[in-house]
Amino acid sequence: MAAPEIVVGAVIVIGVVVVGVAIKEALDAYELRGSSSEDVEPAPQTKPVPQEPSANRKPKPEPSGQDWFPPVPTEPLERERRPECKPQRANHRGGNDPHNNCADKIPNNSFPGWDVFVNGKNFDALQLARRTLWEVKTDNFDTYSDFLRGQVIKDQVLKMRIERALALACGFGFRVGVRSEAHKEALEDAAPDLKGLIVVMDWC
Structure with a gap:
């Protein structure tokens, strides 16, 4: 049997060793956790793009319907789509043969032998290539x-202004043919706004 002092000393030594081993294991475990957390890469963070000075930045164009649809038709095409603006042949009215002959002989008349119905009105002639509607006045004015x-x-003058407005509303020009210079001058004196629209018909 060992002496009591020896037994107590052995117990103390064994206790110290056990405590030391426990401390060592705890330290190893702590280091392992720390190293594993360092191995995980942090989530990438988006770095803000440096802003250019407003003076050097080009304005970004706004989206428009033009990016998705065909170009908008021009105004004359829009007018032609209106049914009342589509020229239609119509019988001469009034049975005035001299009047009708003068209308039929207008240079480049697209519908000789016919009136032309546009925007609710029978015009005497149409020069389609020039998009011009005509009225003729065959009075013996002199x-x-x-x-x-x-x-x-x-x-x-009153009628001519109405006829011109109807023609222009459908995108057509307007001309009036008369038989004498005196008739032309009298119309222009009474209505300066019609100057340039009145023509002396040398063909009839």
Whole structure:
């Protein structure tokens, strides 16, 4: 049997060794956790793109319908799509043969022998290549009295302005043919806005 002092000393030594081993294992475990957490790569972070000075930046174009649809039709095409603006042949009205002959002989008349119905009105002729509608006045104006001339001019100017407005609304030009220079001058004097639209018909 060993002496009691020896037994107590052995127990103390064994206890110290056991405590030391426990501490060592705890330290090893801590280092293992620390190293494993360092091995994980951090999630990538998006770095902000440096902003260029506003003076050097080009403006970004705004999206528009033009990126997805065909170009918008021009105004004359839009007018032609309106059914009332589509030229249609129509019978001459009034049975006035001299009047109709002058209309049929307008240079480059696209529908000789016919009136042309556009925008609710029968016009005397159409030059389609020039997109111009015509009215003709075959009055024997030079033989009229001053009073009758005044009445005729007043009536014709009113009608011509209406006819011009109808033609322009459908994208057509407008011209008026008369038989004498005196008739032309009287119309232009009464309506300066019609200057350049009145033509003396040398073909009839």
